[in-house]
Amino acid sequence: MAADCNWNANNLACSNTWGILLALEELRAKFSLAGALRMDALAFWNGAASPALRALEAQALAARMDRLFVKLLQAKYEQGKTRPQALAALQAALLVAKGTVCELSVVVDEHYNFQGELK
């Protein structure tokens, strides 16, 4: 996990990223262990596929996560952020093999404002 990534249960981006990935069966780990998981350990990552197909799977997962953040958790986009920007950022983070779930949650935090989140 990157040294500057703070995986914290009090951070809604962390707990929501964990919860949504767990519900989508992308990972299978309790919260404290999930932050260090790498993108290539998530269920969408197909090591036998070409990068082009993997990018397509990442796009689909990004769109799925966006839908659940917005429709299920009723999150709003951060000021100045749009849905395409959030999707592109999520997809880019998902395609970094060594990137961690914690680092993905940083991207989530940058693009989504969750209910009750301190502004």
Add this chain to the structure above:
Amino acid sequence: MSRASRIVAIVLSLALGAGSANAQDVGNAGGAPPPSPAADAPAAEPTARTAENSPADASPAEAAVEPAIAPVEAPQDDGSAGSEPSGDADDDPQGLFEPEQLSKLLDALRGSDPDEFNELLDGLSRERSLGRFLEDVNFRFKAFDAEDARDTASLGFSYDFHKALEVSPGESSSMSLVLRGRGNVAFDQRANPEDFLDTGFELHFFGARYSDVDLDALDARLADPATFDGPAEPGREPPNRFQAFFTQMADEDAELETVFADPTWNDLKHAIGDLLGDECFWDFAAHASVESNQDFSSLQYAYGLQYGMVIRDWNPDSNRTRFNLFDYPFAALRCLTGMQSDFTPSGRAWPSLLVGLDLVDPAENASREALDETDPFARARAELGMKSPLAVLDDGVVWCSLGYRYYRELDPPSAIERAGLDEQSYFAASLDFPQGWFLRYSTGTLPIDARDDSAFELGWSHSF
């Protein structure tokens, strides 16, 4: 010296230079001469001598790589550098190695353990430009072992980057511009079963269709007073029910059994089933790329169109789930391993599909040049990929991944047909275990790589 070899040398010298503590330790322990300034302080890192990479701070993992990186001290032999590292910012990393010295370096690296080099890479800080760059491009050392190569594994590396640079607004669909590149480079090119580098850009237009959702019913479920978690804190909006559930489970660091046993989890799964339903994600892309083998002796340009589709069904009782014939073998294994009790396939394990039509310019493609067939040609391609769980082991999932790629030249010249260059196929399978162990198999050919190779890989990866 080939261009690829020079790139390898530069990357290695930069990487080892950034981990200068290791290089110095190696010199002392291995009896090799001390590192040259050029090897120790690449131009991009003029202030390499800092506390963070002093020998005293070398980690145990870094110390373990000493024998493997000892050959890097070879540049000192040319007499152009003193015995004391200076960290001179003007050193030219491309002037580090004479051809014969690079040859010695590569000979010494062959057969080395890639894990040791990856540990060294993992020691590079993201705070430094080199470490950040190598991580962004997914640079990893790896071992190659092919049937028709020498017995010992050959060291090499892979890279893979994918950067979305620009997007246009859109609610149900979006457009993005992507720069990408990936490839495998083996220090012994004959041992590379996937000798194929691909660099280019893509313009994507993509969107998704989900089941029609009764948003009023969903809102009512989200605000179910029976399970709503009480009033909001002063100054804050009331918490979403499922968000509150995630927060509570994360705060308690609940075991998965506890999470799955909570009634809210069941409601959550139903809500997700409603929201995603029979999901269909599509992507239409235009692209241009350069394809080559690792020493660029074969090179061609490709551009064309691509369509991709991902379908998932989040309803376990739907027809689309039941008719996922691809997943029946895996469902049988899941039954045998006790992962599931009923013999039903997964609607989330449908293969994803990519089809494309490319116009390929075979400039400098050695195989086609030999046949005097260097005109651009049209090529169709298709790929199927799927991943399905097999078992739960140590509270983790054992996954099986499959990938099949097919390339076919349209209306090829007879000389190309006779040489068997009009058609390529490639198959890869992977078993991934929870503790990082994996078993991979690949067979077939990819464009440019004319040999039909099969290779097994047994490995282990770890998150640091």
